[in-house]
Amino acid sequence: MEKSVLCRLNSAAIKYTDKIIFKDSKTCLTFGGFNDITKSIGTYLAGVAPASSPVVVMSGRHVYTPACFLGAVRAGCFYAPMDGDMPKTRLNQILGVIKSELMLVDKAHLEIAQSLDFDGKIVVMEDILETPANEELLKSREESLTGASPLYVIFTSGSTGVPKGVITSHQSLMTYIDSVSKVLSIDDTDIFGNQSPLDYIAAIRDIYLPISFGASTYIIPKNEFAVPAQLFETLNREKITALCWSVAGVELPAKLGAFDVSKPEYLKKLCFSGSVMPCKYLKIWQENLPDVLYVNQYGPTETTASCTYYVVNEKVDDDTVLPIGKPYDNYKVFLLNEDNTPTEQGKTGEICVSGSILALGYYGNPEYTEKSFIQNPLNPNYRELIYKTGDLGSFNADGLLEFHGRKDRQIKHLGHRIELGEIEETAKKISGVLDCCSLYNKPKEHLYLFYTGDATSKDIVLYFRANMPAFMVPRKLVNLDAMPTLPNGKIDMQTLKSYFK
Amino acid sequence: MEELMEILEELRPDVDFENETALITDGVLDSFDIVALVGELNDAFDIEIKPNNLVPENFNSAKAMYALIEKLQDE
Numbered sequence: 336m337e338k339s340v341l342c343r344l345n346s347a348a349i350k351y352t353d354k355i356i357f358k359d360s361k362t363c364l365t366f367g368g369f370n371d372i373t374k375s376i377g378t379y380l381a382g383v384a385p386a387s388s389p390v391v392v393m394s395g396r397h398v399y400t401p402a403c404f405l406g407a408v409r410a411g412c413f414y415a416p417m418d419g420d421m422p423k424t425r426l427n428q429i430l431g432v433i434k435s436e437l438m439l440v441d442k443a444h445l446e447i448a449q450s451l452d453f454d455g456k457i458v459v460m461e462d463i464l465e466t467p468a469n470e471e472l473l474k475s476r477e478e479s480l481t482g483a484s485p486l487y488v489i490f491t492s493g494s495t496g497v498p499k500g501v502i503t504s505h506q507s508l509m510t511y512i513d514s515v516s517k518v519l520s521i522d523d524t525d526i527f528g529n530q531s532p533l534d535y536i537a538a539i540r541d542i543y544l545p546i547s548f549g550a551s552t553y554i555i556p557k558n559e560f561a562v563p564a565q566l567f568e569t570l571n572r573e574k575i576t577a578l579c580w581s582v583a584g585v586e587l588p589a590k591l592g593a594f595d596v597s598k599p600e601y602l603k604k605l606c607f608s609g610s611v612m613p614c615k616y617l618k619i620w621q622e623n624l625p626d627v628l629y630v631n632q633y634g635p636t637e638t639t640a641s642c643t644y645y646v647v648n649e650k651v652d653d654d655t656v657l658p659i660g661k662p663y664d665n666y667k668v669f670l671l672n673e674d675n676t677p678t679e680q681g682k683t684g685e686i687c688v689s690g691s692i693l694a695l696g697y698y699g700n701p702e703y704t705e706k707s708f709i710q711n712p713l714n715p716n717y718r719e720l721i722y723k724t725g726d727l728g729s730f731n732a733d734g735l736l737e738f739h740g741r742k743d744r745q746i747k748h749l750g751h752r753i754e755l756g757e758i759e760e761t762a763k764k765i766s767g768v769l770d771c772c773s774l775y776n777k778p779k780e781h782l783y784l785f786y787t788g789d790a791t792s793k794d795i796v797l798y799f800r801a802n803m804p805a806f807m808v809p810r811k812l813v814n815l816d817a818m819p820t821l822p823n824g825k826i827d828m829q830t831l832k833s834y835f836k
Numbered sequence: 837m838e839e840l841m842e843i844l845e846e847l848r849p850d851v852d853f854e855n856e857t858a859l860i861t862d863g864v865l866d867s868f869d870i871v872a873l874v875g876e877l878n879d880a881f882d883i884e885i886k887p888n889n890l891v892p893e894n895f896n897s898a899k900a901m902y903a904l905i906e907k908l909q910d911e
Contacts, residue, residue, distance in 0.1 A: 560867035561860055561895075564887050587867055591874065592887040749868050793849045800850040805866065 377409025
């Protein structure tokens with residue numbers, strides 16, 4: 336049994352030495368070259384960081400970023416990726432949770448790194464690429480890893496206003512990667528087109544499917560997504576065969592009419608996740624590319640990216656609602672009622688997940704971990720942790736899971752998971768905002784902030800732009816004289832929703 | 837031009853549209869801004885921006901966007 340993802344990298348580096356693993360608009364790396372770089376980075380990091388410690392990685396959209404991740408792993412550490420484009424406040428919040436001694440950055444992010452609340456050591460990736468590999472040191476660090484060791488910590492929105500760091504182990508990652516590869520029939524002829532930011536959970540497919548199966552990934556420049564004709568040209572030039580994109584990313588070319596100009600000629604598989612797919616856009620893909628395999632995925636970061644999948648065999652219509660399907664191999668997915676009893680067939684309950692793919696919890700937050708990962712209430716006999724997703728679902732007559740939204744106030748906006756409570760906590764910090772309520776107009780994809788006080792909408796947007804990731808900036812701001820309330824004094828959200836334009 | 841500036845200002849009050857000339861090339865506007873913007877411009881100016889028009893040259897500055905709008909209105 337493989338103990339860590341390094342076993343996979345070691346074999347791939349021998350089998351596919353001269354084959355390309357990662358490519359961006361400027362550079363490409365072969366498996367051999369990539370492996371050598373991870374060893375250089377790993378040797379350097381092992382000299383300055385103890386095994387099993389977190390390494391923050393802040394590096395751009397290029398081929399060296401995955402090398403930084405795997406370099407940290409070679410040092411027996413785990414990595415916490417951060418998007419340097421995010422506002423400083425957010426980056427400082429992440430640093431406050433992870434409390435790392437070490438930050439690995441590319442040159443382009445050095446200045447930002449130096450301006451953060453960080454008193455550990457900052458290492459510039461470009462400066463350590465030539466470090467001679469110390470095979471003995473690397474071997475001992477590799478041997479310190481087990482399947483249960485953390486591989487990465489990825490941050491997601493938290494309702495209290497502080498982001499949560501979800502910890503994933505080597506074993507969980509490998510289990511997911513093997514399961515998804517079966518469904519998509521991934522092999523060494525596949526070339527992925529990476530859309531997801533590299534620090535985001537969705538990028539693990541673009542990084543670890545190549546390492547596991549000898550495939551390649553082309554990292555698409557971010558601004559090409561604003562220019563759909565160019566995007567499809569790139570997919571064709573790079574002969575991209577497989578896309579694992581967010582629903583928002585799949586919608587974009589269809590919305591902007593990219594198929595009127597050209598289509599991706601080499602594409603064979605498209606899997607999407609992150610939010611509910613509006614089928615009017617999937618229909619456009621299907622009509623233009625009828626032979627492509629379309630796979631709908633569902634699952635939170637806490638269960639290693641995705642826990643269920645549905646292969647779309649039918650031709651969809653504008654109003655088709657896709658099921659989220661059945662569990663991936665090695666995932667147990669079931670439903671519980673509010674009172675922790677099993678949900679009857681056909682009825683709606685909370686989606687619960689168990690198995691070796693559960694996250695190791697939230698970094699540095701045992702309290703929240705205890706609350707979210709609990710003993711299966713249906714199992715009095717042995718220890719079986721489950722994660723209650725907060726999502727509602729039901730099994731249809733064919734045994735396929737259908738998705739029915741959230742129990743709480745978490746939403747999916749532009750492919751990102753957002754706690755509306757976090758938007759409100761942020762807005763309340765702005766002087767001139769007295770009371771507020773954030774709501775989501777799903778059909779129009781507008782994030783609303785209703786507020787009282789004398790702040791202007793410009794004040795609010797500027798504050799959010801300076802302190803929060805772009806996808807968390809409210810698009811519609813409504814200033815009210817008073818918040819509508821219910822008899823119990825709580826904000827009347829139904830009335831606020833009637834103000835949606 | 838005034839109407840365009842108002843739309844841009846509302847979309848991204850943090851961006852200096854008077855002076856920026858590489859809105860797309862430098863990634864100041866992201867793909868989600870463009871989707872929102874295309875919808876608003878189509879409605880406000882009664883035009884239809886086609887995928888062929890979605891090139892950086894047409895969206896890198898407010899001036900370029902205005903030129904595109906005028907061109908599409910003439911068609």
